[in-house]
Amino acid sequence: MSQPFELGCDTTSPNRNLAPITAEIDAQGKLAVGGCALSDLAERYGTPLYVLDEASIRQACRAYREALERHYPGPSLAIYASKANSSMALSALVASEGLGLDAVSAGELITALDGGMPAERMVLHGNNKSLEELALAYRSGVMVVADNQHDLDLLQTIVPEGGEPVRLMLRFTPGIECHTHEYIRTGHLDSKFGFDPDELEPVLRALQGAAWARVEGLHAHIGSQIFELEPHRDLAAVMADALGLARELGHPVRDLNVGGGLGIRYVSSDDPPSIDAWVQVVGTAVASACQQRNLELPRLLCEPGRSLVAPAGVTVYTVGARKVVPGIRTYLSVDGGMSDNPRPITYQSQYTACLADRPKAEAEETVTIAGKHCESGDVLLKDLPFPACTSGEILVVLATGAYNVSMSSNYNRIPRPATVLVKGAEAELVQRREQPEDLLRYDLLPERLQSVV
Incomplete structure (x- = not known):
């Protein structure tokens, strides 16, 4: 058996890669990323x-930025979906590359703003935004995805009379x-996200002449x-129809947001499209759909x-206990999970693993990599061909x-x-x-309980 x-x-x-683009085997035969041997990082910073x-x-x-410029004839902006990994460092990094950012909470908003992301390149998502979150977005000049x-009802109470429209x-x-996966499919009609298609026109009509709001964009995600x-070609046609309707009703819609969703390679059998191929399909489809309807490109x-x-991230663990269930399974436990x-426990997601100091070692047995939590389902990789x-x-x-x-979590x-x-x-x-x-x-610790400790 060969280690995949x-x-x-x-x-x-x-x-399209299993490992970060800087991953290499160093002179000592260790797996290194960004020029740093992962086992050295484990020793320095601890694990996980x-x-x-x-x-x-x-x-x-x-x-993303260059593909949009290459394949879409109008203006464009890639926006980092920060729910994937939110930190001030990542916010600063993607901002420095000219991207925007979407947030879904006050915490993600504050993180991005403190990380230096310009408010004018941000949007606030969410299907149940609080009054405080909406007020923060409004005060900060962040576009709100209704x-x-x-x-809409909450936003109308936030904007002061005569104030700048949201x-x-x-x-x-x-x-x-x-x-x-069913849990991450958000574009179909039975979804907690977004207005139903038959609601869009009434909402657009209700917002006609509303001094507190300026409809600048439309969003859909599949x-x-x-x-x-x-499916992205199909999406372009649906969104172009919505764009035409919004403009016909007098709304100054300049942004068409097609969401994200491009997959990555978690295991060797995965074969996702390249970023360029994805953007080419999206950009060409949107441009064509708008041109067919005589719409100015958004x-x-x-x-x-x-x-x-x-693809840029790896997690480093230390192997601990080993348990062999004869004829059934061998468990290797790590110090995380x-x-x-x-x-893995939520979506049954699959991953690829290797040993930091023997990344090319041949597989000698089949193991299940288990976490350390008090939960039988705490398994990171199941029945994995792996070196002893x-x-x-x-x-x-x-x-x-x-x-x-x-x-x-802190489970x-x-x-x-x-x-x-x-x-x-x-x-x-x-x-x-x-x-x-x-x-x-x-x-x-309530005072009445302090006497028992």
């Missing part, structure tokens, strides 16, 4: 440890499905981890998240840059890992490791 691990080969489109490759993130940003009538983008469900291209927005950051990567290894070795799980940090009161950003053989700490005592920050 390979170094990245597509330096232009990181989403999130490692992000700056070069991979920058290349993905540039791939998901429902509740958003910049609005209306989200609607286009009724287009992609073959992806899913996540998508490998198909045809600014084309897209919202990549996973494809920007997932579902608290730092909930995707011992307690204390460093294990690396690839493509963990998206939805690992952002979905992490079993386990602290969250640190994150380092690597570039040019240097590692910088961008998120500190939580300590067990940090988990007591918000606990209060």
Whole structure:
């Protein structure tokens, strides 16, 4: 059996690689990312440890920006879907590459703004925004993606009489499905997100002449981890019809936001389209649909998240206990698990793993990589062909840059890992490791219970 691990080969489109584009085997035979041996980082910063490759993130940003310029004849902007991985460092990094950012909470908004992301390049998403979140977006000059009538009702109370109108983008469900996981399919009609298609015209009519609102954009999104291209052509036609209707009703709509969803390569059998191929289909389809309807080209927005950051990230663990269930399974336990990567237990997501200091070692057995949590379903990789290894070795799980940090938890009161950003053989700490005592920050012990301790 051969270990299914390979170094990245597509330096232009990181989403098509299993490993970050700077991944290499160093002179000592160790796996290095950004010029840093991962086992050295484990020794320096401890494990579990999130490692992000700056070069991979920058290349993905540039791939989107340059592809939009190449394949769409009108103005464009790629917006980072920060729910994938939100930090001040990532906000600053994507801002420096000319991208915008979408947030779905006050926390993500503040993180991005403090990281230097210009408010005029940001949007606020969410299907149940609070009054405080909407007020923060309005005060900051961030465009609000109105998901429902509740958003509009709250916004109307926020804008003072005679005040600057709130910049609005209306989200609607286009009724287009992609073959992806049910939990992350958000574009079909049975969805908690967006106005139903038959609601769009009444909403646009109700907003005619509203002094408190300026409808500047339309938004639709058809899913996540998508490998198909045809649904995006269908989406372009639906959105162009909506654009024509909005402009006909007098709204100054200049932005058409097609969402994100481009997939990445988690395992060797995955074969996602390149960033360029995805943008080419989207850009050409939107331009053609608008031209067929004699519509002035809008600014084309897209919202990549996973494809920007997932391939850039790896998680480093230390192998601990080993358990052999004769004739059934061999378990290798690591010092993390579902608290730092909930995707396997939540979505049955698959990953690729290797040993940090023996990345090309041949597989000698089949193992299941288990986490340390008190949960039988806490399994990171199941029935994986893997080299024989011992307690204390460093294990690396690839493509963990998206939805690992952002979905992490303190289950079993386990602290969250640190994150380092690597570039040019240097590692910088961008998120500190939580300590067990940090988990007591918000606990209060009532006085009547203090006598029992």
